[in-house]
Amino acid sequence: MDVINFLLDGFQTALLPHNLLFAFVGVLIGTAVGVLPGIGPMSGVALLIPVTASMTSGLEPAEAATSSIILLAGVYYGAMYGGSTTSILLNTPGESSSVVTTLDGYQMAKQGRAGSALSIAAIGSFFAGIVALIALTLLAEPLSKIALKFGPAEYFSLMLLGLAAVSGLAGNSMTKAWMMTVFGLLLSTIGIDAVSGVARFTYDISVLYGGLEFLTIAVGVFALGEVFKAILHKEENDGEVAKVGRILPSKQELKESSGPIVRGSLLGFFVGVLPGAGATLASFFSYIFEKKISKNPEKFGKGTIAGVAAPESANNAASGGAMIPLLTLGIPGSGTTAILMGALIMYNIQPGPLLFDEHPDVAWGLIASMFIGNLMLLILNMPLVKVFAKIIETPPKYLIPIIIAISIFGVYAVQVTTFDLLLLIGCGLAGYLLASNDFPLAPLVLGLVLGPMIENNMRRALTASNGDFMVFVEKPISLVFIITALLWIIVPILLKVRGKTLVISEEA
Amino acid sequence: MNKTFDRYAGFIFLMIGAAFMLESFRISKNAYGSNVGPNVFPFLLGLILVLLSIKLLLETLKYNAGHLQKKKVQYKKFLIILAAAILYAILLEPVGYVITTFLFLIIGFQTMEKGKLLKTIFIAGAFSFGVYYVYVKILQGTLPGWPIWFS
Numbered sequence: 001m002d003v004i005n006f007l008l009d010g011f012q013t014a015l016l017p018h019n020l021l022f023a024f025v026g027v028l029i030g031t032a033v034g035v036l037p038g039i040g041p042m043s044g045v046a047l048l049i050p051v052t053a054s055m056t057s058g059l060e061p062a063e064a065a066t067s068s069i070i071l072l073a074g075v076y077y078g079a080m081y082g083g084s085t086t087s088i089l090l091n092t093p094g095e096s097s098s099v100v101t102t103l104d105g106y107q108m109a110k111q112g113r114a115g116s117a118l119s120i121a122a123i124g125s126f127f128a129g130i131v132a133l134i135a136l137t138l139l140a141e142p143l144s145k146i147a148l149k150f151g152p153a154e155y156f157s158l159m160l161l162g163l164a165a166v167s168g169l170a171g172n173s174m175t176k177a178w179m180m181t182v183f184g185l186l187l188s189t190i191g192i193d194a195v196s197g198v199a200r201f202t203y204d205i206s207v208l209y210g211g212l213e214f215l216t217i218a219v220g221v222f223a224l225g226e227v228f229k230a231i232l233h234k235e236e237n238d239g240e241v242a243k244v245g246r247i248l249p250s251k252q253e254l255k256e257s258s259g260p261i262v263r264g265s266l267l268g269f270f271v272g273v274l275p276g277a278g279a280t281l282a283s284f285f286s287y288i289f290e291k292k293i294s295k296n297p298e299k300f301g302k303g304t305i306a307g308v309a310a311p312e313s314a315n316n317a318a319s320g321g322a323m324i325p326l327l328t329l330g331i332p333g334s335g336t337t338a339i340l341m342g343a344l345i346m347y348n349i350q351p352g353p354l355l356f357d358e359h360p361d362v363a364w365g366l367i368a369s370m371f372i373g374n375l376m377l378l379i380l381n382m383p384l385v386k387v388f389a390k391i392i393e394t395p396p397k398y399l400i401p402i403i404i405a406i407s408i409f410g411v412y413a414v415q416v417t418t419f420d421l422l423l424l425i426g427c428g429l430a431g432y433l434l435a436s437n438d439f440p441l442a443p444l445v446l447g448l449v450l451g452p453m454i455e456n457n458m459r460r461a462l463t464a465s466n467g468d469f470m471v472f473v474e475k476p477i478s479l480v481f482i483i484t485a486l487l488w489i490i491v492p493i494l495l496k497v498r499g500k501t502l503v504i505s506e507e508a
Numbered sequence: 509m510n511k512t513f514d515r516y517a518g519f520i521f522l523m524i525g526a527a528f529m530l531e532s533f534r535i536s537k538n539a540y541g542s543n544v545g546p547n548v549f550p551f552l553l554g555l556i557l558v559l560l561s562i563k564l565l566l567e568t569l570k571y572n573a574g575h576l577q578k579k580k581v582q583y584k585k586f587l588i589i590l591a592a593a594i595l596y597a598i599l600l601e602p603v604g605y606v607i608t609t610f611l612f613l614i615i616g617f618q619t620m621e622k623g624k625l626l627k628t629i630f631i632a633g634a635f636s637f638g639v640y641y642v643y644v645k646i647l648q649g650t651l652p653g654w655p656i657w658f659s
Contacts, residue, residue: 179557182560232586395621398617422598463544
C-alpha cells in the first residue's frame with residue numbers, strides 16, 4: 001500500500017535527530033502549558049511560533065517548516081495530556097478541555113487515588129492519540145484526492161462553512177462571534193492585494209504594505225490578553241495540591257476504564273473532525289455519553305474512573321481529528337488549528353490537498369512525529385507526573401513578566417519593527433477587553449488566516465462566472481456546503497428560540 | 509453581560525465597518541481580466557460588519573439591567589506593567605535588548621510581588637543575557653545589541 005510507504009518516509013523524516021528533539025521539546029512544553037492554568041494551547045502555540053522560527057532559521061525552508069510544525073503540533077496535543085494534571089490534583093482545569101475531568105478526577109484524588117486517575121488519563125490519551133492518528137493516516141490521501149477536484153467556488157463555500165461552524169459554536173452571543181469573524185476578515189484585507197497588486201487601506205504607511213502580521217495579532221490577543229487578565233484578576237490558588245500516590249492503576253481500574261477509553265476515542269475523533277466543535281465539546285459529550293450508558297450513573301461525580309478516562313481520551317482524539325480538515329482541506333476547524341495553519345503559511349507552505357503532493361515530507365513527517373510524540377507523552381506523563389505536578393507551584397509573579405518578555409522577543413525576532421511591538425501590546429489590550437466581554441477571539445484569528453484565501457477563491461469563481469454570484473449555488477458541491485453552513489447558523493437560533501440551552505465551545 | 513461595553517463596542521465596530529465601506533470606494537475598481545475588483549470584498553465585509561453592529565446595538569436594548577458583581581481588579585499593578593511594556597517596546601531599538609529586557613523584568617517581578625530583590629535580579633539577568641547569547645551568538649539572529657554610548 002502507498003500509505004505505508006508514505007508513512008515510512010514520514011518516519012524517516014520524523015526520526016532525524018533534530019526532529020526527534022523538536023518533537024520532544026514540543027510535547028514537553030505542551031505538557032507544561034497544559035499543566036499551567038492560565039496558558040491555553042492557543043496562546044502556547046502562538047507564543048512558540050516565533051521562537052521556533054528563530055530556532056529553525058538555519059535549515060532549508062521545507063525542513064524548517066517540518067521541524068517547526070512538529071514542535072507546534074506537539075505543544076497542541078501535549079497540552080491535552082497536561083490539562084488533566086491540574087484538574088485531578090487541584091480541581092482547577094489547566095485547559096477548558098479538561099473541565100469535566102475535575103468532576104471525577106478531583107474526587108478520586110481526595111480518595112487518595114490521584115495516581116491512578118493521572119495514569120488512566122495518560123493511557124487514555126495515548127490510546128486516543130493513536131486511534132486518531134491511524135484514522136488520519138488512512139483518510140488523508142482519499143480526502144485530499146476529493147478536495148483536489150474542488151474549484152474556487154467549492155473552496156469558497158467550504159471556507160464559509162468552516163467560518164460558520166466556528167462562529168456558530170464560539171461564545172455566548174452569535175452576533176458577537178460573527179462580528180469578530182468579519183472583523184478578522186476585514187483586517188486581512190489590509191495591505192497589497194494579492195490578485196491586482198493594488199494597495200488597500202495602507203495610507204502610504206510603509207509597515208502596512210505587507211499587511212498586519214498574523215503572528216503579531218495571534219500572540220497579542222491570546223498570550224498577552226491572557227497575561228493581562230491574570231494580572232488584573234489575581235487568581236488565588238489556595239487549594240492544596242493533592243498527593244499523587246501510587247501511579248500504576250489496579251487491574252480493576254484498567255478493566256473499568258477500557259470501555260470508556262475506546263468510546264471516548266471514537267466519539268472524540270468524530271467531534272474533532274467536525275469544524276468548530278473541538279476538544280472541549282468532545283470531552284463534554286463523551287462524559288455525558290458515558291453517564292447515560294453506565295449501569296450505575298449515580299457513581300459519576302463521586303470519583304469513578306470512567307469519568308476521567310472518557311473525557312481525557314476524547315479531548316486528545318479530538319485534537320488529532322482536528323488535524324484532518326487542516327491538513328487535507330486546508331480549513332482549520334478551531335482557533336488552535338488556525339494558528340498552526342498560520343504558522344505553515346509563514347513558511348510558505350499551504351495546507352490543503354496539494355500539501356500531500358507538494359510537500360509529502362512535511363505532511364507525513366508531521367503525522368509520523370505525532371506517533372512518536374504520543375509515545376513520548378505516555379512516558380513523560382506516567383513516571384514523571386510528579387515532576388509536572390511541581391510545575392503547578394510555579395509562582396505567577398515570575399511567569400507573567402517572562403511571558404510578556406517572550407512575546408516581545410518573539411515578535412521582534414520575526415518582524416524586526418517597533419510598530420509590530422506596539423501593535424502586539426495593543427492587540428493584547430483589545431484581546432483582554434473583548435474576551436472578558438464575551439467577544440470570542442478564535443473567530444477573529446480564523447478570519448484573519450482564511451481571509452486572503454476566501455477572497456481569492458471568491459474572486460476567481462466570480463471572474464469565471466463573469467461576476468454572477470449565482471455560481472456558488474449552481475455548483476452542486478458548493479450548494480451543499482452553503483446549505484450546511486446556513487443550517488449551522490439557523491439550527492442554534494431555532495434551538496435558542498425554543499428555550500434549549502446550548503453547549504458552547506470555549507476554546508473553539 | 510456588560511451593557512455599556514457592548515454599546516461602545518457595537519458603536520466602534522459600526523464605525524470601523526462604515527470606514528472600510530467608505531474607503532473601499534477609493535480603491536481602484538478594475539482588475540485586469542476580471543470584473544471583480546479589489547474593492548468588492550472589503551466593501552461587502554464592511555457592510556456585514558455594519559449590519560451585525562446594528563444587531564448588537566439592538567440586542568443591548570433588551571439586556572436586563574442586571575447588577576454586575578464587582579471583582580477585585582488590580583488596576584495599579586496592571587497599569588505599571590502595561591506602561592513598562594510600552595516603554596520596553598519603544599526603547600528596545602535605541603537602548604538594546606539586554607538592558608531593556610533586564611529592566612522590564614525587574615520592574616515586572618517587583619510589581620507582581622515586592623521583595624526578594626536578589627533573586628529577581630538573578631532571574632532577570634539570566635533571562636536577558638541567556639536569550640541574547642543563545643539567539644545572537646549561537647543562532648546568529650539579529651537583536652539590537654548595546655547602545656552606541658555603551659560599547
